[in-house]
Amino acid sequence: MTLNIGVIGVGMIGQDHIRRITQVVSGARVTAVTDVDLDRAKAIAAGLPSTKALQTGQELIDDPEVDAAIVCSWGPTHEEYVLASIAAGKQVFCEKPLATTREACERILDAETAAGKRLVMVGFMRRYDEGYRAMKAVIDGGEIGAPLMFHSGHRNPSVPGHYTSDMIINDTCVHDVDVARFLLDDEIVAARVLTARKNSLASEHLTDPVLFIFEMAGGALVDVEASINIQYAYDIRGEVVGERGTVELAETNPVVVKGSGRFGGRVPEDWRERFIRAYDTEFQEWIDAASRGESTGPSSWDGYAATVVCDAGLKAMQSGERVEISLREQPELYRTTTITGPTGTD
Numbered sequence: 378m379t380l381n382i383g384v385i386g387v388g389m390i391g392q393d394h395i396r397r398i399t400q401v402v403s404g405a406r407v408t409a410v411t412d413v414d415l416d417r418a419k420a421i422a423a424g425l426p427s428t429k430a431l432q433t434g435q436e437l438i439d440d441p442e443v444d445a446a447i448v449c450s451w452g453p454t455h456e457e458y459v460l461a462s463i464a465a466g467k468q469v470f471c472e473k474p475l476a477t478t479r480e481a482c483e484r485i486l487d488a489e490t491a492a493g494k495r496l497v498m499v500g501f502m503r504r505y506d507e508g509y510r511a512m513k514a515v516i517d518g519g520e521i522g523a524p525l526m527f528h529s530g531h532r533n534p535s536v537p538g539h540y541t542s543d544m545i546i547n548d549t550c551v552h553d554v555d556v557a558r559f560l561l562d563d564e565i566v567a568a569r570v571l572t573a574r575k576n577s578l579a580s581e582h583l584t585d586p587v588l589f590i591f592e593m594a595g596g597a598l599v600d601v602e603a604s605i606n607i608q609y610a611y612d613i614r615g616e617v618v619g620e621r622g623t624v625e626l627a628e629t630n631p632v633v634v635k636g637s638g639r640f641g642g643r644v645p646e647d648w649r650e651r652f653i654r655a656y657d658t659e660f661q662e663w664i665d666a667a668s669r670g671e672s673t674g675p676s677s678w679d680g681y682a683a684t685v686v687c688d689a690g691l692k693a694m695q696s697g698e699r700v701e702i703s704l705r706e707q708p709e710l711y712r713t714t715t716i717t718g719p720t721g722t723d
């Protein structure tokens with residue numbers, strides 16, 4: 378079966394996912410696109426075989442030639458389209474964030490729970506990265522003993538002009554929040570944020586770098602160093618310290634170059650280069666599951682937890698205080714799939 382996909386929001390990541398669906402992965406085609414910038418949607422549709430540009434996201438979700446939807450519009454619009462997809466009984470892949478507030482995420486949890494089956498996957502692509510998957514396999518295999526600490530590093534060479542200090546938490550560290558829950562198989566129960574001496578290369582209005590610290594329910598500690606103007610590269614670090622060993626992400630370059638009295642290799646230029654294979658795997662697994670009428674990977678519960686933790690992180694950054702985090706009771710629907718990784722299905 379070929380899965381007919383409709384794409385809502387054809388900006389930067391929407392266009393990249395269309396390229397992925399049409400040129401990289403198998404089993405799907407893009408039958409419809411929409412965007413508030415209708416001219417953009419029409420231009421994208423014109424460059425694809427048998428793809429129509431529709432006026433609204435609702436029209437796209439209702440279209441009989443759309444089996445499943447991808448939501449790549451701006452964050453505050455995600456809730457509306459995810460709820461509409463659930464109401465239509467269609468599988469939906471939603472780019473992060475699932476929704477921008479706790480309340481909006483809870484409305485999605487309520488709707489999906491009432492539907493009685495998982496329909497939503499959230500685009501936390503790090504769970505599909507070979508390095509993180511290998512780390513998780515080592516932790517779950519028990520070789521390093523119970524995980525005690527996770528040191529995460531998220532280093533961006535620079536950020537665009539519209540980037541605000543809040544985004545260091547809810548746009549950048551949101552990925553570290555999800556991957557901490559994924560690797561440690563546990564929920565985050567408290568957060569604090571420490572700010573270091575400011576990077577003089579950062580814009581006046583930005584807080585950079587920060588140390589975002591989580592306490593996990595089981596007692597493990599996580600520290601996320603987020604540096605957003607570090608110039609040299611896009612560098613993602615990760616090390617879990619266990620009771621009798623450690624596991625860390627290896628460098629991603631395939632070769633080591635030696636010359637002129639030094640050795641070294643390439644560090645990725647940006648997030649696309651670093652995670653390109655993870656996005657491909659993420660989409661292939663979502664398409665395969667959606668074609669069977671199933672959902673897979675990061676769930677609405679994971680999207681909800683990430684939004685709640687980032688809210689707490691923002692409060693912690695503003696107040697300088699430790700902020701406790703509480704999630705609602707987890708519905709049964711998510712118990713078998715939460716944090717267990719991308720291979721779980723309902």
Ligand SMILES: NC(=O)c1ccc[n+]([C@@H]2O[C@H](COP(=O)([O-])OP(=O)(O)OC[C@H]3O[C@@H](n4cnc5c(N)ncnc54)[C@H](O)[C@@H]3O)[C@@H](O)[C@H]2O)c1
Binds near residue numbers: 387390474
């Ligand atoms: N997983 C990741 O690593 C990752 C990476 C990049 C972006 N994202 C997420 O993807 C989403 C889109 O990001 P982007 O960088 O592509 O932004 P973008 O601004 O390039 O594109 C967003 C598009 O959505 C359209 N749009 C806005 N509101 C809409 C609505 N109500 N209905 C239909 N279309 C609408 C805009 O006109 C624009 O074309 C964001 O939520 C972002 O956080 C995730």
